[in-house]
Amino acid sequence: MRKLAILGGPSAFAEALHVGRPNMGDKTRLMQRIQAIVDGGWLTNRGPSVVEFERQVGELIGVKHCIAVCNATVGLEIAIRAAGLRGEVIVPSYTFIATAHALQWQEITPVFCDIDPASHNIDPKLVARIITPRTTGLIGVHVWGRPCDVDALQDIADHYELTLLFDAAHAFNCSHKGRMIGTFGKAEVFSFHATKVINTFEGGAIVTNDDQLAGRARLMQNFGFRGYDDVVELGTNGKMSEVAAAMGLNGLEAINGLVAKNHANYEAYLSCLGAVPGLSLIPYDHREKNNYHYVVAEIDEGESALSRDELIAVLHAENVLARKYFWPGCHNMMPYKRLFPDAGILLPATEALAGRVMVLPTGTDVGEADVATIGRIIGEALANAREVRLALKSSPLLSAPHSLISKFDARFPRFDPSRRIL
Numbered sequence: 430m431r432k433l434a435i436l437g438g439p440s441a442f443a444e445a446l447h448v449g450r451p452n453m454g455d456k457t458r459l460m461q462r463i464q465a466i467v468d469g470g471w472l473t474n475r476g477p478s479v480v481e482f483e484r485q486v487g488e489l490i491g492v493k494h495c496i497a498v499c500n501a502t503v504g505l506e507i508a509i510r511a512a513g514l515r516g517e518v519i520v521p522s523y524t525f526i527a528t529a530h531a532l533q534w535q536e537i538t539p540v541f542c543d544i545d546p547a548s549h550n551i552d553p554k555l556v557a558r559i560i561t562p563r564t565t566g567l568i569g570v571h572v573w574g575r576p577c578d579v580d581a582l583q584d585i586a587d588h589y590e591l592t593l594l595f596d597a598a599h600a601f602n603c604s605h606k607g608r609m610i611g612t613f614g615k616a617e618v619f620s621f622h623a624t625k626v627i628n629t630f631e632g633g634a635i636v637t638n639d640d641q642l643a644g645r646a647r648l649m650q651n652f653g654f655r656g657y658d659d660v661v662e663l664g665t666n667g668k669m670s671e672v673a674a675a676m677g678l679n680g681l682e683a684i685n686g687l688v689a690k691n692h693a694n695y696e697a698y699l700s701c702l703g704a705v706p707g708l709s710l711i712p713y714d715h716r717e718k719n720n721y722h723y724v725v726a727e728i729d730e731g732e733s734a735l736s737r738d739e740l741i742a743v744l745h746a747e748n749v750l751a752r753k754y755f756w757p758g759c760h761n762m763m764p765y766k767r768l769f770p771d772a773g774i775l776l777p778a779t780e781a782l783a784g785r786v787m788v789l790p791t792g793t794d795v796g797e798a799d800v801a802t803i804g805r806i807i808g809e810a811l812a813n814a815r816e817v818r819l820a821l822k823s824s825p826l827l828s829a830p831h832s833l834i835s836k837f838d839a840r841f842p843r844f845d846p847s848r849r850i851l
C-alpha cells in the first residue's frame with residue numbers, strides 16, 4: 430500500500446469525499462420540472478409543486494397533514510408555537526443546535542436531558558427528574574434516523590400532561606415498529622436541507638394527525654392569512670417555494686435508489702471496519718425502514734490505538750472529510766454555555782458520546798471501492814499508530830477545530846446568575 434498522506438504520501442482522493450453531499454436524483458427531470466415552473470410563472474405561495482410534494486410526503490408517511498416549510502428550523506419554531514409550548518421544554522443536548530435554538534428564539538428555555546449511550550437518543554428514564562412546574566413539553570430527536578423510545582416518551586408526556594414533539598430531521602423514510610416516523614407525538618418535523626437524505630435545497634415539513642395543530646401551523650406559516658385579506662393569527666413566512674418542491678419531488682422519485690445506495694455503502698463499511706478494535710459502527714434495526722444516511726463510527730479511546738480526533742486528522746489528510754457530530758453538545762455552545770454553565774454535570778453520556786463519534790462519507794458520490802480505500806486507510810493508520818501520532822504533533826490538522834470554544838469565551842461575558850432565565 431502507498432504511504433499514508435499524514436506520513437508524507439499523496440492523498441488517496443484527488444477530490445474530497447464529503448459527509449452530506451447533496452443527493453440530486455435525476456438531473457434532467459429536475460431541469461424539466463424547474464422549466465415548467467418558470468414557464469408557468471407560479472413561483473411560490475402554495476403552487477402546484479408544493480401541493481403535490483405535500484401530498485406525496487403525506488402518503489409515504491401515512492399521516493393526515495403535511496405542511497411544507499422553508500426549512501426545519503422554522504418548521505420547529507412553528508410547531509412549537511402552534512402546540513402552545515411555553516416556559517421550559519426538555520430536549521437532548523446531543524442534537525443539531527437548531528432544536529435548542531427553535532425554543533430559545535421564542536424565549537422558551539431548553540432544558541437539556543442526557544441520552545441513552547446505546548441509542549444516542551434522549552433517555553426517557555432521565556426525563557422525569559428535570560420536569561418542573563414550568564415544563565410544558567418535550568422534544569425527542571430521532572438521531573441518525575434511529576427512532577426515540579417513543580412509547581416511553583409518550584407515557585411520560587401523558588402522565589405529566591406535557592406536549593410531545595419530535596425533531597425528525599434525520600428520519601425521513603424511517604419506521605418504528607412498522608409505523609413510519611412522522612406519525613408519532615403531537616407533531617414531527619422533517620428537514621429537507623441539502624445535506625439530508627432527500628432535499629429541497631432548503632426545506633422541511635411539519636407532519637401531524639392533529640387537525641387543530643395543522644390548521645394553526647398552516648396559518649402561522651403564511652403570516653396568519655386566512656384568505657386574501659384576513660389575518661387571524663400572529664404568523665411568519667415559513668413557505669416552501671416551487672423550485673424547492675420540484676427538487677423534493679425529484680428526490681421522492683429517487684428515494685428507493687438513494688436508500689439502496691446508502692445501505693450498500695453501510696454494509697461495505699461494516700465489512701471493512703466491523704472487526705477493527707476500539708471502533709464500532711452503529712447498528713440499524715434491519716426489520717425497520719432505515720435511510721442509512723449516516724455511517725457513524727464510535728471510537729473507544731481506551732481500546733483504539735488512535736483517538737477519534739487523530740483518526741479524523743488522518744482521514745482529512747487523505748481528502749476524506751469525516752466529521753465529528755453534535756460536538757461539543759448544544760449545552761457547550763452559545764448562548765446555552767453562558768446561560769447554563771453547569772449543564773454538563775447532568776450530561777455525562779452526551780459529553781462522552783460527543784467525544785467518540787466520527788461520521789463517514791456516504792451517499793451517491795461515494796462508491797464501494799471508495800469505502801474499501803477508507804477502510805484500508807483506517808487499518809493502516811491504526812497499525813502504524815506511533816508513527817502517525819508523531820506526524821500529527823507537527824500537523825495543523827489536529828489542533829484547528831479546538832480553538833472554537835475559547836474564541837467564544839473571549840467574546841461573551843461570564844455568566845451572571847442574577848440574569849438567569851428561569
Ligand SMILES: *Cc1c(COP(=O)(O)O)cnc(C)c1O
Binds near residue numbers: 502527570596598631
Ligand atoms: C438539519 C437538522 C435541523 C435543521 O434543519 P434545517 O432544515 O437546516 O433548518 C434540525 N435538527 C436536526 C437534528 C438536524 O439534523
